[in-house]
Amino acid sequence: MNAQQSIKICIDSKEVECQVDQTVLDAALNAGIYIPTLCYHPDMPNFGACGLCAVEIEGDDEPSLACITPAKQGMVVNTSSSDLKHMRQEKLAQIITNHPHACLVCAEREGCAREPCSLNVPMAERCCEKFGDCEVQRVAAYIGIPEDTPRYKPRGLPVFEDNPFIVRDYNLCIGCGRCVGACTSIRGIKALGDLPDPPELIDHSMFPEKLIDRGCQFCRLCIEVCPTGSFLDRIEKIKDLTPCQENCPAHVDIPRYLRQIAEGKFKEAIDSIRERNPFPTICGRVCHHPCEEECLRSEIDNPVAIRPLKRLASDYVMMNEEKSPEVIKPTRKERVAIVGAGPSGLTCALELLKMGYPVTIFEASDKLGGMMTSCMPDYRISEKVAMYDIDWILAHGIEGRKNTRIGRDTTLEKLRNEYKAVYIAIGSQDPAKLNIEGSEMNGVLYGLPFLREVKAGKKPKDFGKRIIIIGGGNVAIDCAKSSLRLGAKEVHLVCLETRNLSSKDRMPAHDWEIEEAEEDGVSIHGSLGAKRILGEKGRLTGIETIVCTSVYDKDGGFVPKFSDKKGPSIQGDTIIIAVGQQSDFTGFEDLELTPWGTIKTDETTLETNIPGVFAGGDVVQGPASVVEAVGMGSRAAVQIHLYLGGLEEDTVSPIQKPSPRISSQEDFLKKRIDIQKIVVNERLLGFTEVELPLNNGEGIGEAVRCLQCDLCLYLSKVPQPPVDMLPFKAEKINAVPEGAGVYTLYDEDKNVIEIKGTANLRQILKEKLESSDKIKFFKFEEDPMYSKRESELLQQYTQQHGEMPSGGDELDDLF
Numbered sequence: 001m002n003a004q005q006s007i008k009i010c011i012d013s014k015e016v017e018c019q020v021d022q023t024v025l026d027a028a029l030n031a032g033i034y035i036p037t038l039c040y041h042p043d044m045p046n047f048g049a050c051g052l053c054a055v056e057i058e059g060d061d062e063p064s065l066a067c068i069t070p071a072k073q074g075m076v077v078n079t080s081s082s083d084l085k086h087m088r089q090e091k092l093a094q095i096i097t098n099h100p101h102a103c104l105v106c107a108e109r110e111g112c113a114r115e116p117c118s119l120n121v122p123m124a125e126r127c128c129e130k131f132g133d134c135e136v137q138r139v140a141a142y143i144g145i146p147e148d149t150p151r152y153k154p155r156g157l158p159v160f161e162d163n164p165f166i167v168r169d170y171n172l173c174i175g176c177g178r179c180v181g182a183c184t185s186i187r188g189i190k191a192l193g194d195l196p197d198p199p200e201l202i203d204h205s206m207f208p209e210k211l212i213d214r215g216c217q218f219c220r221l222c223i224e225v226c227p228t229g230s231f232l233d234r235i236e237k238i239k240d241l242t243p244c245q246e247n248c249p250a251h252v253d254i255p256r257y258l259r260q261i262a263e264g265k266f267k268e269a270i271d272s273i274r275e276r277n278p279f280p281t282i283c284g285r286v287c288h289h290p291c292e293e294e295c296l297r298s299e300i301d302n303p304v305a306i307r308p309l310k311r312l313a314s315d316y317v318m319m320n321e322e323k324s325p326e327v328i329k330p331t332r333k334e335r336v337a338i339v340g341a342g343p344s345g346l347t348c349a350l351e352l353l354k355m356g357y358p359v360t361i362f363e364a365s366d367k368l369g370g371m372m373t374s375c376m377p378d379y380r381i382s383e384k385v386a387m388y389d390i391d392w393i394l395a396h397g398i399e400g401r402k403n404t405r406i407g408r409d410t411t412l413e414k415l416r417n418e419y420k421a422v423y424i425a426i427g428s429q430d431p432a433k434l435n436i437e438g439s440e441m442n443g444v445l446y447g448l449p450f451l452r453e454v455k456a457g458k459k460p461k462d463f464g465k466r467i468i469i470i471g472g473g474n475v476a477i478d479c480a481k482s483s484l485r486l487g488a489k490e491v492h493l494v495c496l497e498t499r500n501l502s503s504k505d506r507m508p509a510h511d512w513e514i515e516e517a518e519e520d521g522v523s524i525h526g527s528l529g530a531k532r533i534l535g536e537k538g539r540l541t542g543i544e545t546i547v548c549t550s551v552y553d554k555d556g557g558f559v560p561k562f563s564d565k566k567g568p569s570i571q572g573d574t575i576i577i578a579v580g581q582q583s584d585f586t587g588f589e590d591l592e593l594t595p596w597g598t599i600k601t602d603e604t605t606l607e608t609n610i611p612g613v614f615a616g617g618d619v620v621q622g623p624a625s626v627v628e629a630v631g632m633g634s635r636a637a638v639q640i641h642l643y644l645g646g647l648e649e650d651t652v653s654p655i656q657k658p659s660p661r662i663s664s665q666e667d668f669l670k671k672r673i674d675i676q677k678i679v680v681n682e683r684l685l686g687f688t689e690v691e692l693p694l695n696n697g698e699g700i701g702e703a704v705r706c707l708q709c710d711l712c713l714y715l716s717k718v719p720q721p722p723v724d725m726l727p728f729k730a731e732k733i734n735a736v737p738e739g740a741g742v743y744t745l746y747d748e749d750k751n752v753i754e755i756k757g758t759a760n761l762r763q764i765l766k767e768k769l770e771s772s773d774k775i776k777f778f779k780f781e782e783d784p785m786y787s788k789r790e791s792e793l794l795q796q797y798t799q800q801h802g803e804m805p806s807g808g809d810e811l812d813d814l815f
Contacts, residue, residue, distance in 0.1 A: 101127065104136075334358075543572070740759045
């Protein structure tokens with residue numbers, strides 16, 4: 001008989017079709033028939049230790065465990081009878097006798113938040129913090145706890161809290177074996193030992209005290225599969241995205257591409273990155289890597305070197321003559337205009353093209369790429385390297401029109417007439433002015449024009465030897481480091497902010513940029529404001545400063561305050577002002593602006609006050625980073641697609657489920673690699689890239705350090721006892737009483753949408769039926785004290801989760 005051949009069995013008088021290699025439990029669950037269990041998990045081999053899944057099979061004298069009994073053609077199965085109920089209750093009583101369960105049998109358990117206890121039950125006998133969101137609690141409620149179940153006697157077993165991430169409380173362990181099975185069969189690690197054979201409830205004494213000594217790599221799968229609070233996570237539960245991916249403005253699937261690098265699959269890694277960020281070569285060099293700030297590996301030692309690994313993969317592809325991408329032929333007739341060829345505009349253009357839209361980019365300058373190609377010094381990224389990503393984007397079939405400025409060569413109105421939608425991403429490429437005495441003197445330069453000259457290989461006329469930079473951001477730092485490379489003997493950086501990086505008034509430049517500038521020889525003078533520029537006989541001689549006592553107010557607003565104390569005068573012969581950036585709105589006068597001089601857009605759609613005109617990137621959020629501009633460009637593409645009548649599902653990429661196995665312990669224990677740089681004396685000889693690349697072996701070794709936090713997101717859900725709910729239809733609502741009570745609304749995936757008390761259940765449910773098509777199921781409780789009941793349910797959830805309900809799987813089991 002072929003393993004894929006179907007057979008038919010009968011379960012609870014229902015004909016069920018299943019595969020010959022399936023168990024009775026698998027067949028039942030696939031048919032929507034619930035059978036209780038506490039040791040079963042759909043991603044693991046069946047164990048059969050809890051005994052709760054007993055069923056009756058016609059012709060057999062004794063009940064059988066559904067999880068280990070193969071389905072056979074013509075089999076007749078009964079999953080519920082008085083005998084089975086009694087047997088399951090006996091098994092359940094054996095399981096929870098050694099587990100705190102006072103709250104499960106308490107008459108006041110509904111709506112109880114566990115603390116304080118109105119009956120003064122000793123804390124050791126109460127349920128744990130998972131009460132209200134506990135699998136044992138749900139299964140016990142379904143089966144029923146026998147009245148003669150012995151009272152729990154506290155055992156005083158150890159609680160281990162010194163392992164990274166994982167808190168283990170053996171007082172809560174029911175011995176189901178799921179944690180052991182998951183570590184063994186899913187991860188392939190065996191950090192928790194082996195399951196007993198024949199199957200039986202395991203004893204906590206088999207677990208090691210120090211998990212890392214047994215090869216644990218802290219994937220936290222044991223926490224995910226545990227039906228009790230025996231394994232708890234120190235960190236917030238990962239729901240949709242890993243912390244690194246969540247903190248990446250482009251939401252790149254970082255764990256996936258690190259896995260691919262760890263396997264030496266560099267081209268596949270670049271393909272994964274490009275799904276969300278088309279600039280891997282650029283971001284591999286200049287990204288401020290907010291992903292690393294949230295990397296959970298830092299809980300063990302240091303975060304994974306994510307940005308350098310991106311560079312490794314992109315360099316590999318670039319040096320191995322990657323094939324040009326296939327040209328994408330538009331499939332839709334609605335044309336879209338993109339104004340600005342920086343990272344936001346180019347990202348939006350590519351995403352729209354992939355969704356089928358013909359796209360044209362209008363760029364005011366003679367080169368594409370915005371500040372990536374016109375301002376960023378070569379020691380960060382050369383124009384040639386930056387153009388690799390840009391050329392790859394254009395090769396998909398995007399038309400780029402250079403030297404086309406809105407307000408000079410065409411108009412916004414004309415674009416609106418010729419295109420169905422317009423995306424404005426012109427950036428913030430003009431310098432903010434500093435109006436102080438002497439700012440018009442010869443020898444006073446501004447940061448962005450200075451960096452453009454340097455990028456073009458030019459040195460400003462009469463550039464001095466003693467340079468003063470005014471400003472504390474990344475542009476100011478680049479001006480300082482570039483000045484040294486142009487031959488300056490002294491470079492002084494004066495800024496309002498403090499050099500103390502732990503202060504709220506800290507310099508806005510990135511830590512590593514500041515440190516590298518000081519390594520190069522830049523002298524930083526913090527907490528000083530430029531009062532006036534000094535000169536003598538028409539020649540610039542320095543600046544006079546004033547002491548700045550604070551920069552930001554309690555809300556983070558830029559409100560600098562100064563003392564009466566005079567600061568030092570600093571001598572210099574060239575001053576570069578780099579105190580901010582702004583946008584040029586010539587040709588965009590009809591757009592509404594914010595008080596901060598950026599384009600005002602809808603927070604969700606990014607649409608401006610002009611219908612069909614959208615905006616994003618620095619021109620909306622203010623000067624930011626490449627990856628932040630990429631993220632906004634992607635958002636804009638989705639919103640433009642929806643505006644033009646597209647479907648949201650068109651914008652969702654298919655999920656690629658990875659292998660659940662993880663690496664060897666030896667590789668995992670490696671420390672973070674030190675990223676090497678060229679020595680200072682060599683740096684200052686020119687604009688050679690400072691950071692040295694990893695070699696393939698170093699990169700693979702570093703990528704293996706990733707905890708692969710995302711693997712738990714691909715874990716199948718354990719079947720839960722059915723929740724009584726009704727289809728959200730008129731005939732069902734008409735049967736609801738008009739009295740007071742509390743209702744719960746669910747979407748099609750049975751995620752909670754709303755919990756609310758009302759004086760008239762039927763009336764409010766009818767109103768909801770007319771106003772929303774997202775509600776698919778509902779349930780209700782009649783209760784004249786509906787406000788009290790609503791408060792109880794919401795209070796219980798809030799105390800357990802630290803936030804009010806917002807809809808989602810985590811709320812289903814509360815009600």
